[in-house]
Amino acid sequence: MTTAKTAPLEPTPEALANPVKRYLLATRPAFLTIALAGCLLGFATALETAFSWPLALLTLFLAVAAQAGVNVFNDYYDHLNGTDEANVDRLFPFTGGSRFIQNGVMSPRQTLLYGLVLFAGVIVGGLWLIETRGTGLFWIGLAGLLIG
Numbered sequence: 001m002t003t004a005k006t007a008p009l010e011p012t013p014e015a016l017a018n019p020v021k022r023y024l025l026a027t028r029p030a031f032l033t034i035a036l037a038g039c040l041l042g043f044a045t046a047l048e049t050a051f052s053w054p055l056a057l058l059t060l061f062l063a064v065a066a067q068a069g070v071n072v073f074n075d076y077y078d079h080l081n082g083t084d085e086a087n088v089d090r091l092f093p094f095t096g097g098s099r100f101i102q103n104g105v106m107s108p109r110q111t112l113l114y115g116l117v118l119f120a121g122v123i124v125g126g127l128w129l130i131e132t133r134g135t136g137l138f139w140i141g142l143a144g145l146l147i148g
Contacts, residue, residue: 084101126138
């Protein structure tokens with residue numbers, strides 16, 4: 001097995017001893033803009049209809065949480081199949097994942113559980129939105145979780 005040196009910007013257990021910072025950065029926040037952009041586009045198209053800012057903000061929060069969960073699961077499954085470990089010529093943070101598992105910041109089990117917690121929160125929030133706004137959201141949410 002080939003191992004790479006830890007690049008200066010990569011996460012280390014010492015730098016991420018604070019659990020709030022560790023769990024926030026495990027979601028790869030720089031890449032959460034994907035969910036943000038999609039929601040803002042949706043907001044822009046909905047502004048001329050009956051628009052609810054509280055529901056819009058909840059939707060934005062859930063979309064970002066879903067993307068965060070996808071990012072965490074991506075790191076977990078890339079660890080399982082060896083993709084991140086094999087990426088010795090990585091360009092952090094763009095290739096090779098978050099490096100949380102590889103650098104010992106979080107264990108594979110912690111990473112999996114965190115992804116499950118994020119998805120569970122999204123499911124609960126999504127079910128509430130479905131209850132208040134209709135079942136059409138069910139199919140959109142289900143597709144999003146399955147794609148993730």
